[in-house]
Amino acid sequence: MSETDADTLGKDLDYVRRAIDRQKRSGSPASIYYLWAGVVLVGFILVDVAPWRVPLYWAIAAPAGFVVSFVLGWRGARSAGVRDAGEGRRWMLHWLAMLVGSGFLVIPVFLGTLSWPMFGALAILLSAVSYFHAGVHLDRRMLLIGLLLAGGYVAVVTLAGPVWTIVGVVIAVALGLTGFLAGRPSART
Amino acid sequence: MPGRKKRPASSATPGLEELDKLLEHRVRLAACVLLARQEALSFSRLKQLLDETDGSLGANLRRLEEAGYLTVEKEFVERKPVSWYSLTPEGRKALRRHVAGLTRLLDS
Numbered sequence: 001m002s003e004t005d006a007d008t009l010g011k012d013l014d015y016v017r018r019a020i021d022r023q024k025r026s027g028s029p030a031s032i033y034y035l036w037a038g039v040v041l042v043g044f045i046l047v048d049v050a051p052w053r054v055p056l057y058w059a060i061a062a063p064a065g066f067v068v069s070f071v072l073g074w075r076g077a078r079s080a081g082v083r084d085a086g087e088g089r090r091w092m093l094h095w096l097a098m099l100v101g102s103g104f105l106v107i108p109v110f111l112g113t114l115s116w117p118m119f120g121a122l123a124i125l126l127s128a129v130s131y132f133h134a135g136v137h138l139d140r141r142m143l144l145i146g147l148l149l150a151g152g153y154v155a156v157v158t159l160a161g162p163v164w165t166i167v168g169v170v171i172a173v174a175l176g177l178t179g180f181l182a183g184r185p186s187a188r189t
Numbered sequence: 190m191p192g193r194k195k196r197p198a199s200s201a202t203p204g205l206e207e208l209d210k211l212l213e214h215r216v217r218l219a220a221c222v223l224l225a226r227q228e229a230l231s232f233s234r235l236k237q238l239l240d241e242t243d244g245s246l247g248a249n250l251r252r253l254e255e256a257g258y259l260t261v262e263k264e265f266v267e268r269k270p271v272s273w274y275s276l277t278p279e280g281r282k283a284l285r286r287h288v289a290g291l292t293r294l295l296d297s
Contacts (some may be wrong), residue, residue: 013214013291018219020223079266081230081271083229083230
């Protein structure tokens with residue numbers, strides 16, 4: 001192979017690599033981040049101001065949010081020009097695992113061996129692990145959310161006062177900011 | 190095998206005979222690589238990812254379609270016409286052969 005051919009081949013492969021990099025950069029649509037920012041903000045504040053409403057709130061908001069997220073993700077992907085049922089299934093199974101896991105966590109509460117506050121803390125920890133894994137395998141933007149949720153878990157089990165509200169605001173702002181950054185045109189290419 | 194353009198087997202450089210003439214063009218190669226990673230991409234999405242003009246991309250995708258490497262499906266998304274491109278099994282095989290050839294070429 002001549003030097004010119006090698007140079008041309010190198011440039012062509014760089015071109016392909018750049019296209020792949022652009023493809024990797026796209027992730028969840030902004031609307032999903034905004035949805036969960038709202039759900040988390042309300043759900044966490046409720047723990048401090050009206051704790052008796054929390055179980056019913058999350059019993060409805062979590063599965064409803066899951067379904068709405070799936071629809072938003074599907075529509076967002078099609079709108080962005082991507083059709084991939086396999087990828088959609090991966091996302092769905094990932095979050096379904098978190099939803100089902102949280103459901104299993106309720107069992108010891110009904111058996112009387114786990115308190116509701118501790119259930120809430122463990123649910124945050126499960127969310128932290130889920131977001132972190134999503135950041136590793138699906139969308140890098142979720143890594144920071146995972147880390148913040150882990151910090152939130154430590155805060156709610158060690159600190160007193162309106163900790164849940166503070167953690168909720170921090171997570172909601174992080175989700176909202178991630179959604180804002182995801183929605184920018186440069187983020188979609 | 191439609192579209193497959195083979196090189197003479199007597200080539201001295203390893204990997205050269207496995208290269209597909211159609212995929213030697215970087216736009217066509219990149220389009221196939223992107224479509225190997227996802228089930229289907231729209232024309233607009235491919236244009237965004239490849240940073241090409243409508244004319245250039247359209248011509249290259251048409252050649253791949255004529256060779257049997259891509260299929261096109263047209264539908265309406267949010268009331269706008271969209272063309273969805275997918276790699277065929279023939280296209281995947283051609284891409285695998287071409288990448289194997291490139292790997293051997295670069296290793297030699």
